[in-house]
Amino acid sequence: MPRLRLASREQETFENAFAAHIADFRALHQDVEVTGTFRKIHDHFELMVEGEGCFDGSTDLLLCCTDWLPQVIARGGLTPLDPYLASNPPQDWPEGWHPAMRALNGDGQAVYGLPWHDGPEVLHYRKDLFEDPLERENYRTQYGRELRPPKTWSEFVDVAKFFTRPELGVWGCCEAAYTDGHNNVYDFLIQLWSRGGALWTDEFKPTFHDAIGQEALQFYYDLFHTHKVASPECLNLGSVECGDYYAAGNAAMSWNWCGFAAVAEMPEYSKIVGKNACTALPAGDGPGGLAVSLNIYWVLAIPSSSANKDLAYEFVRHIAAPHLDKITSMVGANGTRLSTWRDPEVRAKYPYYGIIEEVHAGTRTLPAIPEYPAINEAISRAVHAALHDEKSIAQALADAAREAEDILRGSGRLTTASL
Numbered sequence: 001m002p003r004l005r006l007a008s009r010e011q012e013t014f015e016n017a018f019a020a021h022i023a024d025f026r027a028l029h030q031d032v033e034v035t036g037t038f039r040k041i042h043d044h045f046e047l048m049v050e051g052e053g054c055f056d057g058s059t060d061l062l063l064c065c066t067d068w069l070p071q072v073i074a075r076g077g078l079t080p081l082d083p084y085l086a087s088n089p090p091q092d093w094p095e096g097w098h099p100a101m102r103a104l105n106g107d108g109q110a111v112y113g114l115p116w117h118d119g120p121e122v123l124h125y126r127k128d129l130f131e132d133p134l135e136r137e138n139y140r141t142q143y144g145r146e147l148r149p150p151k152t153w154s155e156f157v158d159v160a161k162f163f164t165r166p167e168l169g170v171w172g173c174c175e176a177a178y179t180d181g182h183n184n185v186y187d188f189l190i191q192l193w194s195r196g197g198a199l200w201t202d203e204f205k206p207t208f209h210d211a212i213g214q215e216a217l218q219f220y221y222d223l224f225h226t227h228k229v230a231s232p233e234c235l236n237l238g239s240v241e242c243g244d245y246y247a248a249g250n251a252a253m254s255w256n257w258c259g260f261a262a263v264a265e266m267p268e269y270s271k272i273v274g275k276n277a278c279t280a281l282p283a284g285d286g287p288g289g290l291a292v293s294l295n296i297y298w299v300l301a302i303p304s305s306s307a308n309k310d311l312a313y314e315f316v317r318h319i320a321a322p323h324l325d326k327i328t329s330m331v332g333a334n335g336t337r338l339s340t341w342r343d344p345e346v347r348a349k350y351p352y353y354g355i356i357e358e359v360h361a362g363t364r365t366l367p368a369i370p371e372y373p374a375i376n377e378a379i380s381r382a383v384h385a386a387l388h389d390e391k392s393i394a395q396a397l398a399d400a401a402r403e404a405e406d407i408l409r410g411s412g413r414l415t416t417a418s419l
Contacts (some may be wrong), residue, residue, distance in 0.1 A: 004308060004315055006036040007053060008063040009044045009298075011240055013262070013332035014117065020327045021319040028318070032311065041238070042180050049373060054078065054303035060312045062301045064113060066104035067366040067376070069299070073107050074370035079302040080110040084313045090114065090320035092337075100360045101336045104368065105299055113299025114320050115336035117328065120295040120363045121190065122258045122352065125149050127277040129163060129252050138162075150282045152289065153194065153219060156253070160229035163252035172229035174251035175220075176242035179384040181377050183239045183256070186294050188383050190255070191216035193292040193364055194284035199375075204414040206404045208379070209397035217386055217393045224387060235387060247272060255281055258359070259334040261352040266332060278352040280359055295363035297336065329353070371407050378403035 008014055015038055022034045039047065047053040049068045054077030064072060072078055085093060094102050101115040129135055130147055139147035139162055150156040160172025176183035192198070197212035207213070223230045230251075237245055243260030245251065247270040254260075263269050264276040283291040300319070302312045318324070322339050329335035329346050340346055340353075347353045366372060382400035385391040391399070408414035 001031055001033050002308060002311055003033045003035065004060045004312055005058065006034065006061040006063070007044065007048055007059045008036060008038050009041045009065075010038040011333075013259070014038070014063070016331040017117075017328045017333045020331060021324055024324060024327075025315055025318050029314075034315065041182060045181070045373075048072075048303075055305050057305045057307060059303045060306040060308050061315060062113075062303050063116060063298050064301050065298055066296045068373055069104065069112060069301075070107065070368050070370045071373045072301075073112055077304055078112040079304050079306070079309055080106075080112060081114070081302070081313065081316075082110050084317070085111060088313075088317065090317050091322060092339075093320075096322075096337050096339060098336075098338055098341075098357065098360055100295055100363060101297065104297065104365060107368075113301035114316055115297055116300045116319075117259070117298040118295075118334045118336045118356075119257045119259070119297060120293045120356075120359050121186065121255055121281060122261070122278045122293065122355065122359055123149060123281050124246060124254045124256060124261060124264070124276055124278055126252050126272065126275055128272075128275040130277075149277075149279050150253075152285050153191070153282045154285050156282045157223075157227055157229065160223070160253060161227060164227075164229045166231070169250060171231045171251045172227075173223065173253045173255075174234050174237070174242055174245050175223065175230055175254065176237050176239040176256060177220075177224070177230075177235045177383075177387055178238045178241070179380055180238050181373075181380040183242070184383045184387075185376055185380050186296075187220055187255070188217055188379065189364075189366075190281065190292060190294055191219050191284075194281070194290050196284065196288035196290065199367065200404070200408075204408045206401040206408075208404075209394075209401040213397050214393050217383065217397060220383070221386055221393060225389075244269065247276075257334075258352050258356060259332070262329075262332040262334075262350045265350055278355060280355070280362065291362055293359055293363045295360060295365055369413070371411050371413065374407050375404045378407075 106112045136147045150159050164172040195212050199208050200206045243263045246254040247264045249271040261278050264272055267273050280291055281293050283289045300316050325335040325337040325340045329340050341356050378400040382396040385396040386393045
């Protein structure tokens with residue numbers, strides 16, 4: 001019996017979606033066995049991106065984050081899909097997907113994966129709290145203005161302070177600050193970009209450790225240690241656990257991937273069903289402030305060492321169909337097709353789909369260079385060191401910038417003339 005082996009990150013909604021997809025595929029291919037291995041995100045990264053998982057013949061289908069793609073492609077770990085897309089594309093390819101869902105699928109020369117699960121990050125807030133007449137009156141009395149979802153990060157702090165009531169088990173906000181090279185970096189970058197900062201210059205000279213970068217990381221630090229509006233528990237929560245923490249009713253606000261709004265609407269997981277709403281992230285303060293979100297997404301790709309490439313592509317193509325992309329959303333992951341985002345049944349169950357296209361207009365993405373994952377790890381260590389008081393913010397960022405500079409110089413991307 002032919003067999004396809006899938007490697008994915010561990011997440012319950014992902015596993016539920018793939019289970020539905022595999023069942024649908026096998027209804028038409030009863031002689032094919034499809035199995036999945038689901039690992040914690042960092043273990044998945046170490047094996048499939050940094051390790052030999054794409055080269056040892058053990059995997060036929062890889063769920064890969066777009067910020068990892070350049071490194072895997074540069075190593076020769078993935079199969080170009082262009083010949084398949086030319087001869088037998090999925091329905092509506094490529095017009096059936098938003099341009100943002102086609103921007104990061106390859107290296108500019110070839111396509112290496114089809115979109116499977118999407119972000120982007122949004123502000124989640126408890127509309128029952130924000131709309132409560134007594135809360136609104138008390139906020140107006142205390143701050144002299146109306147209570148609303150915050151439009152700037154300084155306003156975010158005020159609202160978070162107002163709602164922080166740890167004695168009642170409620171915090172002003174919750175963030176995914178666990179050191180996994182994932183949201184702890186993304187949260188810092190959102191703060192950096194919203195203040196007009198950048199990772200590096202056009203010549204690849206690192207700048208994320210400058211005054212704006214220090215202000216960005218200081219803001220993140222202060223949520224935990226100065227303002228104390230985020231629970232210390234959040235220092236050990238990844239994005240999935242943070243989504244669960246928010247859905248349990250433990251915080252008034254959170255910024256996280258929009259897909260976690262689906263978790264908030266699932267009675268089996270959530271205590272705030274019908275009480276959550278989503279909007280765009282706050283902007284940085286001042287004339288240079290921007291409202292910036294981050295978009296990465298997950299693509300389904302075929303490792304270069306797969307002995308079943310044709311069959312693997314048939315699976316990739318099959319589950320990209322409109323009805324299966326919709327199932328991805330209906331079970332709590334995030335479909336990537338425009339038809340799914342606009343589907344009335346999807347929007348009725350998960351109202352946040354009504355803002356996804358709008359939010360994508362203001363998203364940024366991570367640098368599509370092979371060196372970036374290693375730099376990402378350096379930034380992750382810096383954020384950890386600062387949040388856990390192991391180094392000063394300035395020192396932590398300066399150390400990460402030196403690591404980034406060494407990586408970029410070692411690859412030849414940063415030259416002496418750039419310094």
